[in-house]
Amino acid sequence: MNTPTVTxxxxxxxxxxxxxxxxxxxxxxxxxxxxxxxxxxxxLFRGDVDGVFAISPIxxxxxxxxxxxxxxxxxxxxxxxxxxxxxxxxxxxTERELDRRLPxxxxx
Amino acid sequence: MTLSLGRAADSSLEEAGxxxxxxxxxxxxxxxxxxxxxxxxxxxxxxISMLGGFLMALQLVHINPLRGIExxxxxxxxxxxxxxxxxxxxxxxxxxxLHWAIPRLTLKPVFNRTLSYxxxxxxxxxxxxxxxxxxxxxxxxxxxxxxPVWIDPVALLGLVLVTINFTIPMTQxxxxxxxxxWYFMAAFVWTPLxxxxxxxxxxxxxxxxxxxxxxxxxxxxxxxxFVTPLGWGLMYYFVPxxxxxxxxxxxxxxxxxxxxxxxxxxxxxxxxxxxxxPMFLQYGAVISTIAVEMVVTTVIVNFFGTLRxxxxxIVTNLPxxxxxxxxxxxxxxxxxxxxxxxMTFQAxxxxxxxxxxxxxxxxxxxxxxxLLGIMTYLFPRLxxxxxxxxxxxxxxxxxxxxxxxxxxxxxxxxxVFQGFWWGSLQMWDVSVDGSQPFWIVRVIAGVxxxxxxxxxxxxxxxxxxxxxxxxxxxxxxxxxTA
Amino acid sequence: MFESKSGILGIAGLAxxxxxxxxxxxxxxxxxxxxxxxxxxQLINAxxxxxxxxxxRRFPAAFEKTYGSPPAExxxxxxxxxxxCADALRLGRKVYIAEACWHCHSQFVRPVSNEERRWGAVSAxxxxxxxxxxxxxxxTRRVGPDLCREGGRRSSDWHAVHFFRPADLSAKSPMPEYxxxxxxxxxxxxxxxxxxxxxxQWLGSWHETYPLYEQYEASPLQDMQVDAVPAAQQSPATxxxxxxx
Numbered sequence: 155m156n157t158p159t160v161t162x163x164x165x166x167x168x169x170x171x172x173x174x175x176x177x178x179x180x181x182x183x184x185x186x187x188x189x190x191x192x193x194x195x196x197x198l199f200r201g202d203v204d205g206v207f208a209i210s211p212i213x214x215x216x217x218x219x220x221x222x223x224x225x226x227x228x229x230x231x232x233x234x235x236x237x238x239x240x241x242x243x244x245x246x247x248t249e250r251e252l253d254r255r256l257p258x259x260x261x262x
Numbered sequence: 263m264t265l266s267l268g269r270a271a272d273s274s275l276e277e278a279g280x281x282x283x284x285x286x287x288x289x290x291x292x293x294x295x296x297x298x299x300x301x302x303x304x305x306x307x308x309x310i311s312m313l314g315g316f317l318m319a320l321q322l323v324h325i326n327p328l329r330g331i332e333x334x335x336x337x338x339x340x341x342x343x344x345x346x347x348x349x350x351x352x353x354x355x356x357x358x359x360l361h362w363a364i365p366r367l368t369l370k371p372v373f374n375r376t377l378s379y380x381x382x383x384x385x386x387x388x389x390x391x392x393x394x395x396x397x398x399x400x401x402x403x404x405x406x407x408x409x410p411v412w413i414d415p416v417a418l419l420g421l422v423l424v425t426i427n428f429t430i431p432m433t434q435x436x437x438x439x440x441x442x443x444w445y446f447m448a449a450f451v452w453t454p455l456x457x458x459x460x461x462x463x464x465x466x467x468x469x470x471x472x473x474x475x476x477x478x479x480x481x482x483x484x485x486x487x488f489v490t491p492l493g494w495g496l497m498y499y500f501v502p503x504x505x506x507x508x509x510x511x512x513x514x515x516x517x518x519x520x521x522x523x524x525x526x527x528x529x530x531x532x533x534x535x536x537x538x539x540p541m542f543l544q545y546g547a548v549i550s551t552i553a554v555e556m557v558v559t560t561v562i563v564n565f566f567g568t569l570r571x572x573x574x575x576i577v578t579n580l581p582x583x584x585x586x587x588x589x590x591x592x593x594x595x596x597x598x599x600x601x602x603x604x605m606t607f608q609a610x611x612x613x614x615x616x617x618x619x620x621x622x623x624x625x626x627x628x629x630x631x632x633l634l635g636i637m638t639y640l641f642p643r644l645x646x647x648x649x650x651x652x653x654x655x656x657x658x659x660x661x662x663x664x665x666x667x668x669x670x671x672x673x674x675x676x677x678v679f680q681g682f683w684w685g686s687l688q689m690w691d692v693s694v695d696g697s698q699p700f701w702i703v704r705v706i707a708g709v710x711x712x713x714x715x716x717x718x719x720x721x722x723x724x725x726x727x728x729x730x731x732x733x734x735x736x737x738x739x740x741x742x743t744a
Numbered sequence: 745m746f747e748s749k750s751g752i753l754g755i756a757g758l759a760x761x762x763x764x765x766x767x768x769x770x771x772x773x774x775x776x777x778x779x780x781x782x783x784x785x786q787l788i789n790a791x792x793x794x795x796x797x798x799x800x801r802r803f804p805a806a807f808e809k810t811y812g813s814p815p816a817e818x819x820x821x822x823x824x825x826x827x828x829c830a831d832a833l834r835l836g837r838k839v840y841i842a843e844a845c846w847h848c849h850s851q852f853v854r855p856v857s858n859e860e861r862r863w864g865a866v867s868a869x870x871x872x873x874x875x876x877x878x879x880x881x882x883x884t885r886r887v888g889p890d891l892c893r894e895g896g897r898r899s900s901d902w903h904a905v906h907f908f909r910p911a912d913l914s915a916k917s918p919m920p921e922y923x924x925x926x927x928x929x930x931x932x933x934x935x936x937x938x939x940x941x942x943x944x945q946w947l948g949s950w951h952e953t954y955p956l957y958e959q960y961e962a963s964p965l966q967d968m969q970v971d972a973v974p975a976a977q978q979s980p981a982t983x984x985x986x987x988x989x
Contacts, residue, residue: 207771207775211767211771214763214767215767218763
């Protein structure tokens with residue numbers, strides 16, 4: 155029922171490659187698009203009194219996202235997320251066990 | 263009948279290396295009676311809510327038989343309609359399902375059983391007095407928060423007690439948490455905060471444009487920080503159980519969680535685009551809304567990844583069919599949302615029936631579908647007997663799903679027409695007259711959904727009657743699925 | 745941190761909610777902190793006062809039954825009328841909310857979709873900085889027309905009949921009937937009827953283009969009002985008219 159996770163070096167390398175390619179496909183166009191639009195936005199508001207107000211929430215979002223990303227990296231380095239898939243199996247086993255122990259277990 | 267929940271005793275907890283809490287032997291881990299009470303209350307409010315919606319729909323097509331009666335005014339019943347769905351149906355059904363799911367996920371009962379019953383009674387008082395208050399003309403001027411102001415503190419207290427009752431066992435649970443519990447924990451923090459923000463700040467402290475910004479936050483946080491995390495959390499719990507395999511990727515589900523937590527609270531102002539609220543805040547809301555759609559995509563990918571290889575369950579397994587119909591509607595509704603939140607779309611469809619169609623698609627097509635599916639699965643287990651009639655269950659599903667699809671499609675379409683009629687400066691009557699055929703279709707679709715509910719209630723009643731009679735051994739089959 | 749319960753409760757639960765509240769709710773509050781909230785009494789302008797007294801002329805019995813008779817002396821009478829008008833605005837807003845008017849009528853004009861041409865000037869924040877817009881009545885749906893420029897477009901008679909039985913004036917209108925605003929007939933509005941009509945006639949009365957239809961005649965109260973109300977409380981329209989000889 156639980157798919158056994160195969161982790162031969164070859165499989166791992168392939169997974170890494172796929173992840174890297176996917177990351178590039180997502181990140182490059184979105185960063186280009188965002189950067190371009192953001193530059194246009196700044197040019198639009200340059201010299202305007204409300205300009206600072208308009209840019210500030212975007213900078214807030216970016217800073218918050220950056221901080222979040224740093225925290226994420228820190229958490230990874232401190233051993234979190236290394237067995238991230240375990241809870242999903244554990245919970246199903248608990249469920250089965252709970253059902254088995256009922257006075258009238260659900261029967262098939 | 264091939265439900266194998268009880269069969270997999272070979273992979274027991276001992277083998278998993280987990281400790282053996284005493285509660286496991288305790289059949290009373292889940293207070294099943296309370297779960298049933300919550301579900302019954304939820305269905306009662308769904309019934310009332312649909313009647314309210316029906317009354318407003320009849321008014322729009324000029325055949326309201328109860329015109330001119332103050333306590334049956336369609337306007338007031340429209341507010342009962344939306345509030346009974348939010349606080350009567352959704353909240354009660356969620357609480358019922360949570361009283362089942364959280365003890366079984368944490369292996370701990372709720373903090374205090376007496377408190378659970380107290381909350382149940384208090385919440386019904388809150389919902390009933392909300393409805394009575396609105397019908398008597400004491401509504402508060404806040405969309406989805408029309409609860410009369412004197413009930414707001416009581417409701418908030420109830421929400422805080424719910425948080426205490428559920429959060430304590432969750433914080434005591436061992437080991438890395440399953441994603442459902444992530445959603446539940448966050449939702450229990452967000453819901454009282456949202457309620458307090460929306461009901462008190464724009465009522466007592468800020469007016470005008472700022473109140474509008476907070477009103478927008480409130481409407482959307484109610485969807486995004488109360489309904490959505492509880493709904494997703496319950497799906498992450500019930501879908502793997504019913505498909506008998508773990509969710510496709512737990513890591514991806516956590517991406518979904520953090521994405522929702524960060525972006526969803528920022529979207530509220532998209533309800534009031536082109537208002538006097540500062541333009542840059544509106545742009546911010548639009549951007550984060552589009553980001554939310556990315557997050558939603560990860561969740562949908564995850565659930566359909568889980569379904570892969572078990573597609574046939576959609577046909578044979580009724581709760582799974584409810585759940586995945588909801589998923590499909592969810593994908594549609596979120597795609598729609600990413601479009602309609604842009605300024606270009608807003609210019610056309612804001613104020614129109616498009617929005618009403620969208621709201622029905624989300625609230626009934628997604629979350630009510632999920633909750634009705636959960637009820638379809640749990641009622642037999644609560645009553646200790648399989649459904650009286652599988653055929654009636656099928657009728658309930660098809661009437662609800664087709665009714666909703668027709669209603670939402672119909673309203674979304676007429677919304678586009680209305681936008682063009684208004685934009686082209688035609689006489690106002692043109693938009694009202696032109697909407698008539700669509701509004702008539704909406705009544706018919708609503709009747710179908712209502713009939714579905716009646717079928718479900720009848721089926722439930724017959725199942726309950728059979729469950730009280732001594733059942734033959736073969737009939738003891740608490741799994742709803744075929 | 746991210747896998748712990750305190751992380752979920754603290755970061756996702758409290759902190760992210762807080763960020764959103766700061767950036768989406770506190771910023772507009774700070775931006776509009778210089779717009780003090782006006783009380784209903786401060787919102788009385790010549791236009792809405794004219795409409796209020798118009799109610800007294802059209803429905804004298806109903807008006808007297810609800811508000812009593814005004815004092816005879818001019819100055820007291822002015823103060824009395826202003827106070828009653830403010831009370832009517834407050835009650836009218838309550839009725840507007842209780843009957844869910846705001847679920848089928850919006851109160852803002854957008855700068856798109858030709859709305860400026862249909863309704864009048866685009867809405868601006870100062871229009872909403874008052875007691876009667878707490879919570880704000882923007883609305884999210886238009887089954888019927890937008891109402892924020894409705895004041896003065898139609899007569900109070902029209903509104904009375906329309907509230908009593910909308911179909912009499914607009915045959916295909918899906919608007920519900922509100923006979924409980926009246927004592928049995930359209931010419932006998934009760935307290936709620938007078939209040940909701942006053943409230944509707946107030947909407948947009950502060951605006952320079954009030955009322956937005958062709959045959960506009962200046963309110964005969966215009967000059968009297970100038971003496972009765974301090975200049976700061978006059979409608980922009982009144983001030984503009986006073987400035988131009």
